[in-house]
Amino acid sequence: MRGTVKFYNADKGFGFIFSDGLKEDIFFRIGEWKHPSVPSGNDDIEFELGEDQKGFRAKNIQLIFSAQDKQNKVHESKHKDDRITCPSCGRKVVPRMITYRGEPD
Numbered sequence: 001m002r003g004t005v006k007f008y009n010a011d012k013g014f015g016f017i018f019s020d021g022l023k024e025d026i027f028f029r030i031g032e033w034k035h036p037s038v039p040s041g042n043d044d045i046e047f048e049l050g051e052d053q054k055g056f057r058a059k060n061i062q063l064i065f066s067a068q069d070k071q072n073k074v075h076e077s078k079h080k081d082d083r084i085t086c087p088s089c090g091r092k093v094v095p096r097m098i099t100y101r102g103e104p105d
Helices: 067-078
Strands: 002-009 014-018 026-029 044-052 055-065
Touching: 026 044
Parallel strands: 026 055
Antiparallel strands: 002 014, 002 044, 014 026, 044 055
């Protein structure tokens, strides 16, 4: 199953996962985290669903896309440079098409 880490308490070593396919959040312990990093809120993950006497538990949790990677991707997309270098003056400009009587100028 796929889901997103909703909350993780590093002091106590447990957290909860949100998954669209389930009605409630899924509990997990750090021992089921199969990645060298520490989980954080908004990490996209893949996991197996298990059950014990207290309810559903996430097992064999694999990190797909970290929250930090998501933040960097959003940051990069906001600062995309669509400007071009003007061939005559060498300055960065935003390309525009100007038309005069239906013809590009």
